[in-house]
Amino acid sequence: MSDFLAMGGYAAFVWPAYAVTFAVVVLNIVWARRTLARSLAEARRRLSVSGERS
């Protein structure tokens, strides 16, 4: 296990590379869902405002 983590002496390069990539993957999921949730809330607000007027 510690051999695996040591990555033949390249641990300081391999693991940060994996960490950055998977941070980007996770952030893409979080950002996309947040953007959609915001658009949904905004659309609901718009529709309820126009619904009161009509």
Added chain:
Amino acid sequence: MTWTWFHRLGSPPYVYALAARLTPWFAWPAAVLILAGLWGGLMLAPPDYQQGEGFRIIYVHAPSAWMSLMVYTTMAVAAAVGLIWRIKVAHAVAASCAPIGASFTFAALVTGALWGEPMWGTYWEWDPRLTSELILLFLYLGYMGLRAGIEDPQRADRAGAVLAIVGVVNVPIIHYSVTWWNSLHQAPSVMSLAKPKMPLSMLTPLLLMLLGFTLFFVAVLLVRLRGEVLSRERTASWMREAVAR
């Protein structure tokens, strides 16, 4: 051959519903492929005869770099379709691509730097491949900045589309930079037409990662696309049903 499928893809309510329905069909296979690729890349693939275990950075670097180019190309094509046929949904696709592409271009640059230091002895060099990839990041950021700076969505769509289309010349420049100029970066080892330059035990996890990341892109794009489509509609009647809790 009928074109109804194409016309339907221009219809916001149809696309909104379709995107919602398709998302899990891309997201779950992406998760499985990426996990399989990670297992193969970290546990099964043998160490490289020159780079030892350090070569395993390829399993995150190459998919990130592939995403940076593939997403940009998708964005430029969608922008061109939107500009030529005046299709709102196509512009929404282009706008959804930009943050995804920018983030993976960032990942490609950082993982590349982390690979460059132990193998070339430097994190950064003003080398054709590295410089053109950095320009790609600026193209994405410029596109997003331009859109954000224009209030009228239709003008933002058109101005952004022109930038995206002009910037697409950078894509072949990045791809061929290692062949056209003397670059530190190695020549393509997967996407070469000659026979593969890697044993299957190294190549298979890489192909799994490339496919997994591609499906991941589609899944994230579909989620973002729904938001973009909604924000472009003001009070269309179909939205009442779509946004109902």
